[in-house]
Amino acid sequence: MMQAGLWAATQVSMDHPTTGPPTEEDFSEVLTQVHEGFELCTLAGPAFSWLRRSLGLAEEDYQAALGPGGPYLQFLSTSKSKASFFLSHDQRFFLKTQRRREVRALLAHLPRYVQHLQRHPHSLLARLLGVHSLRVARGKKEFFIIMLSVFYPAGRISERYDIKGCEVSRWVEPAPEGSPLVLVLKDLNFQGKTIDLGPQRSWLIHQMELDTAFLRELNVLDYSLLMAFQRLHEDERGPGSSLIFRTARSVRGAQSPEEPGSQNRRLLPDSPNALHILDGPEQRYFLGLVDLATVYGLRKRLEHLWKTLRYPGRTFSTVSPARYARRLCQWVEAHTE
Structure with missing residues (x-):
């Protein structure tokens, strides 16, 4: 249908x-x-x-x-x-x-x-x-x-996460070892782990700042950073790998007054879904910001007040767009190297 x-x-x-x-x-x-x-x-x-x-x-x-x-x-x-x-x-x-x-x-x-x-x-x-x-x-x-889909192609993906930069309701019970069930884990499941991006780290941090600033201007919150990991094969690592890198536009033919530096472009891997893929020294990372439609209106402001009373001293997702953006960027800085 x-x-x-x-x-x-x-x-x-x-x-x-x-x-x-x-x-x-x-x-x-x-x-x-x-x-x-x-x-x-x-x-x-x-x-x-x-x-x-x-x-x-x-x-x-x-x-x-x-x-x-x-x-x-x-x-x-x-x-x-x-x-x-x-x-x-x-x-x-x-x-x-x-x-x-x-x-x-x-x-x-x-x-x-x-x-x-x-x-x-x-x-x-x-x-x-x-x-x-x-x-x-x-x-x-x-x-x-x-x-x-941020997680495409999914064939060799080993872990998937949905990150909001807070702790309340941010734990998922992992699937038993050997289970065919594919789960998307959350912030508390990621404790003690880092994302090793090497020289791509500075690009990611800057792009997170640009994108979350845009969402803040729209008065949007409660979006997630989706992440997935895929271990690189030996022949895919380093500058001598079989990957061919290319520069590309996500919106072709779009005329912009911005200089390439201010656009924060990067070299994209010559692979499907390149806009959502960053390669580190050992791992390929699938990254994307999703759920961009929650506006900080009266309903969410009241929810913020209720959660402040319900979860004193704990971090939760329903906060002002400015605080939400800042906190998620801080999470990325703290968990990348």
């Missing part, structure tokens, strides 16, 4: 490709397609179509991965948000259900999000590729987003 709807929605963008950067109308467009037994809406379709092409993603590949060619894979999450998570059958794209208010925030911030990626092509922000709603028969409308 969802797959057939997304196939048809992508076909529209293929039949009517955008000719330039998104306009104000593109950001507000709503396309409703009625199918037998369900209705699928595509929000800001032309803007996301432009974003996908600017990332070098062919619409035909996107359509094939999300269409009826194979079943989606349900992703087991340790999140308390009650959201549902899926991977496309090739595991390249990540789908997540969202609350209506979160979708409103994402769409309101979308023009500035596009500008940020143009200004900082190698940003750690998750690459959003689409926002949709699905209604089955006369049921409730369900919203979901599509983004590039």
